[in-house]
Amino acid sequence: MNREQVADAYFLEHRAKLLDLAAFLDRIDRADHDGSAEDFRLIVFRSCISKLIDGEGDRARRILDELSDHTTEPIEAAPMKGAIGAPPPA
Amino acid sequence: MRYIDPHIHMVSRTTDDYSRMALAGCAAITEPAFWAGFDRSSPQGFHDYYRQLTETEPARAAQYGIRHHCWLCVNPKEAEDIGFAREVMSIIPEFMDRSNVLGIGEIGLNKNSRNELVILEEHLALAKNMKQLVLVHTPHLEDKLKGTRLIMDAVANAGLEPDRVLIDHVEEHTVSEVLDRGFWAGMTLYPETKCTPQRAVDILETYGTERIWMNSAGDWGPSDPLAVPKAQVEMRRRGHTEQMIRTVTWDNPKTFLSRSPRFNVEDD
Numbered sequence: 001m002n003r004e005q006v007a008d009a010y011f012l013e014h015r016a017k018l019l020d021l022a023a024f025l026d027r028i029d030r031a032d033h034d035g036s037a038e039d040f041r042l043i044v045f046r047s048c049i050s051k052l053i054d055g056e057g058d059r060a061r062r063i064l065d066e067l068s069d070h071t072t073e074p075i076e077a078a079p080m081k082g083a084i085g086a087p088p089p090a
Numbered sequence: 091m092r093y094i095d096p097h098i099h100m101v102s103r104t105t106d107d108y109s110r111m112a113l114a115g116c117a118a119i120t121e122p123a124f125w126a127g128f129d130r131s132s133p134q135g136f137h138d139y140y141r142q143l144t145e146t147e148p149a150r151a152a153q154y155g156i157r158h159h160c161w162l163c164v165n166p167k168e169a170e171d172i173g174f175a176r177e178v179m180s181i182i183p184e185f186m187d188r189s190n191v192l193g194i195g196e197i198g199l200n201k202n203s204r205n206e207l208v209i210l211e212e213h214l215a216l217a218k219n220m221k222q223l224v225l226v227h228t229p230h231l232e233d234k235l236k237g238t239r240l241i242m243d244a245v246a247n248a249g250l251e252p253d254r255v256l257i258d259h260v261e262e263h264t265v266s267e268v269l270d271r272g273f274w275a276g277m278t279l280y281p282e283t284k285c286t287p288q289r290a291v292d293i294l295e296t297y298g299t300e301r302i303w304m305n306s307a308g309d310w311g312p313s314d315p316l317a318v319p320k321a322q323v324e325m326r327r328r329g330h331t332e333q334m335i336r337t338v339t340w341d342n343p344k345t346f347l348s349r350s351p352r353f354n355v356e357d358d
């Protein structure tokens with residue numbers, strides 16, 4: 001596929017996803033916040049968004065990398081079964 | 091086009107799903123032992139589950155012309171209690187000779203804890219002793235990168251050949267390390283939260299089609315038992331050749347799984 005064909009195939013779908021993202025950020029802004037420290041997930045989320053337009057390639061890999069736990073030792077005990085989606089601050 | 095779904099949890103799916111998969115071209119599946127959404131209260135619960143995987147599901151699949159195979163283990167989500175996990179592991183050898191069992195799986199890590207790692211290492215030793223193939227579950231989300239590296243190190247320490255081990259649920263940040271270290275890689279297609287069929291095809295375009303397969307990992311959660319044929323459609327939409335589609339959805343899984351003499355699915 002050339003660039004125009006990729007746009008033909010996927011533009012509308014990703015236009016909708018872009019609006020989901022915009023509306024999510026607006027929703028966060030509207031939500032009550034008591035002035036305490038920002039949720040760590042939202043900090044990393046905004047940082048990941050900046051990668052979308054930094055002009056570098058390999059965006060999916062770099063965003064996943066930022067959303068990963070980079071420690072190397074096993075943890076003492078599993079605190080739960082699920083995952084949060086971003087590593088909590090140390 | 092016929093396809094193999096090498097990772098799907100049919101115990102959680104309806105018979106209608108078998109029917110729809112058969113209509114979409116599914117010729118064979120492999121079902122790793124995994125978490126049922128709740129912790130079993132006794133080793134007997136696992137005994138019954140292994141019977142379901144080796145007796146009930148192959149019979150159900152056969153009604154639709156689908157070959158059913160399975161993998162046995164204690165999954166990492168139920169490995170935090172080491173004593174319990176070892177009790178369950180002790181009943182695995184009695185099932186390993188059953189005709190549809192391909193190896194040990196899906197073992198791995200979930201939260202990358204010490205106890206999970208101990209039980210992973212004991213499964214790897216069992217696989218080595220019994221000369222079994224291994225199918226590995228890697229953790230999700232923020233735990234995947236670390237867990238994938240811990241698992242690959244554990245496999246190397248256990249002395250298993252990487253080309254007899256499939257590391258599943260790879261994404262953009264883990265796929266190249268997995269392939270570079272000589273393992274097989276599985277991409278799991280989830281409708282939500284994880285790798286979409288579109289991203290999976292992006293990964294194939296970026297990293298190539300050698301030693302890699304796609305699966306649905308369909309289970310009791312949000313998942314799609316037709317994810318593999320949908321990825322075939324996505325590849326076709328992008329103009330990829332029928333040969334390339336066949337490589338990743340038929341030839342590759344067949345090559346890896348055929349290392350077990352129990353996997354025999356004929357080409358067209």
Ligand SMILES: [Zn+2]
Pocket residue numbers: 097099122124196227307
């Ligand atoms: Zn699974």
